[in-house]
Amino acid sequence: MSLSAVIQALELLDAATVTGRLVADAIRAVGLSDVEVETITGAEGATDFVRVAVAGARGRRAGGEAPTLGIVGRLGGIGARPDKIGLVSDGDGAVTAIACALKLGRMAAQGDRLPGDVLIATHVCPAAPIIQHPVVSMMNSPVDMATMNRHEVRPEMEAILSVDTTRGNRIVNHRGFAISPTVREGWILRVSEDLLTLMQHVTGRMPVVLPITMQDITPYGNGLFHVNSILQPSTATAAPVVGVALTAEVPVPGSATGASQPADIEQAVRFCVEVAKAFGGGQCRFHDPEEWASIQRCYGPMTVLQTPGRGY
Numbered sequence: 460m461s462l463s464a465v466i467q468a469l470e471l472l473d474a475a476t477v478t479g480r481l482v483a484d485a486i487r488a489v490g491l492s493d494v495e496v497e498t499i500t501g502a503e504g505a506t507d508f509v510r511v512a513v514a515g516a517r518g519r520r521a522g523g524e525a526p527t528l529g530i531v532g533r534l535g536g537i538g539a540r541p542d543k544i545g546l547v548s549d550g551d552g553a554v555t556a557i558a559c560a561l562k563l564g565r566m567a568a569q570g571d572r573l574p575g576d577v578l579i580a581t582h583v584c585p586a587a588p589i590i591q592h593p594v595v596s597m598m599n600s601p602v603d604m605a606t607m608n609r610h611e612v613r614p615e616m617e618a619i620l621s622v623d624t625t626r627g628n629r630i631v632n633h634r635g636f637a638i639s640p641t642v643r644e645g646w647i648l649r650v651s652e653d654l655l656t657l658m659q660h661v662t663g664r665m666p667v668v669l670p671i672t673m674q675d676i677t678p679y680g681n682g683l684f685h686v687n688s689i690l691q692p693s694t695a696t697a698a699p700v701v702g703v704a705l706t707a708e709v710p711v712p713g714s715a716t717g718a719s720q721p722a723d724i725e726q727a728v729r730f731c732v733e734v735a736k737a738f739g740g741g742q743c744r745f746h747d748p749e750e751w752a753s754i755q756r757c758y759g760p761m762t763v764l765q766t767p768g769r770g771y
Contacts, residue, residue, distance in 0.1 A: 461728040464561040465721050468554045472537050472583070473546040479507025479583045482557060486511055489564030497610065501602035506536070506584035508610040511560045513567065515739050518576035519615065525575035525739045529616030529698070530731050532556025532580070533607075533623040533688050535598030536587020539714050543589075549598035549713035551624040551705045551724055556581040558728045563735070575739025580611035595627040595712035597687070604679040604688065608695035618699050618738060618745045620731055623689035625704035626711035626718070630670055630686070634720065636727045637667040639702035641746045642676050642693040645761030646754060653743040654701060654734065661730045669704045673764065681767050687713075694765045699745035703727055 471477060471485055479496040486494050486509075493512035498505055517523035537550030546554075560579045566572070582600075590599040600607060612619070631637050638658060641648040650668055658666040671690060674683040678694045685691075693700035705727060711718050737743035 460725070461558060461562045461732065462721065462725045464558040464565070465554065465725045465728055467561055468558040469546065469719060469721060471557070472550060472554055475538065475540055475585055477537070477583060477585055479509045482509050482583055486557070486560045486564060489561055490568040491560065491564040499602050499606060499610065501600070501606065503588050503599070504584065504586060504601035506582045506601050508580065508582045511579040513560070513563045513573070513577040513579070515575040515577070516572040517574045518739065520576050526617040527576040527578060527615050528735050528738045529613060529619040530556055530559050530577060530579045531611050531619055531621045531692050533621050533691065534581070535600040535713065536584040538585035538587065539589050539598060540586040543714060543716050545716040546719060547598060547713060548626055548711055548715045548718035549624050551719050552622045553581040553583060554719065555622045555705070555724055555727050555731065558724065559731050562728060562732055573735055573739050577735045578613055578616055580613065582607065582611070589714045595710050597627055597713035604691050608692060612692045612695045616696065616698055619692050619696065619701070620703050620734060621689055621692045621700055622703040622727060622731065623687055623705070624713060625669060625687055625689055626707040627713050628686055629710055631667065631704065631706045632708050633667045633706050634708050635662065635667065635706060635723050636730065637669040637704045637706050639669045639671050639690065639704065641699045641701050642690055643699040643746065643751070644697055645676065645764035647671060647673070647676060648746045651701065651745050653737065654745070657733045657737060657743065658730060661726055661733060667706070669702055671702070677764050678767055701745060703730065
């Protein structure tokens with residue numbers, strides 16, 4: 460179970476005084492030494508990027524062949540101070556990523572090292588701006604999306620789980636989490652059967668899928684509607700990306716406080732850990748390589764959707 464890691468992450472982030480360095484100290488305390496913190500200042504403030512590497516028993520860092528999974532905690536900010544007091548709903552991507560690091564560190568310290576490396580990245584900003592959205596108010600980030608991708612999406616990641624609060628909509632009427640179809644190089648591919656199976660195992664229920672559109676996988680700043688930033692990592696990598704969306708039955712503003720659901724986050728953490736086990740062990744595919752090759756032969760690249768497009 461990952462509940463203690465989730466509670467620790469929630470308590471850590473639900474504070475006006477939290478910094479990336481405090482988060483890094485907590486992660487190092489469970490035995491992970493490869494933790495980086497970098498403060499970046501943007502037009503509307505600063506945020507601390509936190510990056511963690513969990514070395515696998517047969518991972519690339521040890522000279523092995525096991526593939527590397529990336530877990531990106533995507534968000535605008537964990538808090539909206541001084542407008543709001545406390546952890547906001549939007550911060551659950553960071554909570555999930557940090558809880559994954561705490562859980563994997565404890566597992567490794569107790570002899571359960573995963574086969575492949577796991578790279579975890581998120582950012583910590585307790586005073587982010589609020590923006591208006593067509594359904595509910597949402598959180599913005601002090602830095603732009605290109606900056607976030609540069610500091611969170613790493614070239615060593617061979618597949619990515621992008622975790623983001625996705626409650627500010629009317630398209631997923633389910634409390635818990637949902638997964639998106641796989642996105643790679645501008646293509647929205649079929650939902651991974653392996654990931655659906657792992658989701659069933661974790662939740663004990665039928666899997667829930669987040670519907671996405673072509674607009675959602677294009678970069679921010681092109682004037683198009685995006686459900687949120689969950690698939691923005693796909694604009695900055697050639698690796699397959701799957702969104703892990705923390706969802707609700709009703710629209711909940713990203714800026715709402717008191718909206719984090721520990722049980723839901725715990726399921727998302729458990730799912731990410733199970734994917735990390737299976738992916739590093741060669742037992743989980745984000746897409747079918749043969750079908751991907753056929754798509755490329757038949758229709759060619761769609762990488763234009765990873766760019767701002769014409770006129771921007």
